[in-house]
Each structure stands twice: as structure tokens, then as C-alpha cells.
Amino acid sequence: MIMRKITITFCFIMILSILLTGCTGTKKSENEIREIAYHSLDDYSKNTIINWENAEVEEFKSPTEMHLGNSSVNIEGKETYRITFNVQNEAVLGPIVMFVDKDSYKISGVGLRD
Numbered sequence: 486m487i488m489r490k491i492t493i494t495f496c497f498i499m500i501l502s503i504l505l506t507g508c509t510g511t512k513k514s515e516n517e518i519r520e521i522a523y524h525s526l527d528d529y530s531k532n533t534i535i536n537w538e539n540a541e542v543e544e545f546k547s548p549t550e551m552h553l554g555n556s557s558v559n560i561e562g563k564e565t566y567r568i569t570f571n572v573q574n575e576a577v578l579g580p581i582v583m584f585v586d587k588d589s590y591k592i593s594g595v596g597l598r599d
Contacts, residue, residue, distance in 0.1 A: 518590070523537045540571070546565065565584045
């Protein structure tokens, strides 16, 4: 009887640990984050980018109110990745800057350009 309780308890702990480990999610590499941002762009924007595979990926948390593009999305205090794509006419408009949510890896938005 005691052996049966030990076996059941052991099985319960193993199943619980497997479930909890599966819920932690996997962290994506810089290349994967870069691809998420690049593939969310329209074709026109993609055609202006110089070597998207070398875009800078960095962790970013805005300390102040920051609205993205023409939307009402405010990323103040949110953990994001900032991906900076260099473009052909960068002197005129500046680079394309994308923000990806650090937890969900969904696009938060595009930064304003000059």
C-alpha cells in the first residue's frame, strides 16, 4: 500500500513538472526576432531595406509615453525588442524601426520616421 502511494505521488510530480516546463515557452533568437519584424513589413518597405539580415536587434523599454506610427499603441514601460532596418534613403526618412513584444513576439508597431 505504501509503495503504491509512493508510485502515484512520483507519477503526479513527474507529470506536473513536465506540464510546468512546457508552459515556460522558448526564447527566440535574434535571427528569429529579426525575421518576425521583416516579414510583417509590406513589399515596398522590404524593397527599401539594405541587408535586412544584419538589422540591429536590441531589448527596449520606453521610460516615457511612446506611441507607434499612426496608431494609439503606447509602449511605455513595456518590454519589447527594437529592430532597426537600414534603408536606401535613410538620410531623408531615417531607418525603419520595428517593435516586437518581448513575451508574445507579436508586432507592437513601427516607430515614427522623420
